[in-house]
Amino acid sequence: MRNARGSLIRPTPLPGSASAPLVTPLSPAVAYASETPDMLDTQYEGRLQGYTYSREGHPNAAVEA
Structure with a gap:
């Protein structure tokens, strides 16, 4: 998921803080699950x-490209 600025959108908001992150959060996932084998084929x-x-x-490359 992306927002208008091209950075990743977090599925849950960041915890409340007086400061904000300087960089886009990275996705540590290596493998992704599809609901069915047919979905993976698609x-x-x-x-x-x-x-x-x-x-x-992966999402990191898509955001940074």
Whole structure:
């Protein structure tokens, strides 16, 4: 998920603080789960946007590119 500035949108807000992070939070995930094997096939065919394995693309690269 991205916001208008091109940075990742956190699924839950940051805890309240008097200060804010200076950089976009990084996603530590390496592998991503699809609901079904057919959904994974659809992603590999390019008909569905999503991540499968970090060597094939990941949110950090998408935000920084």
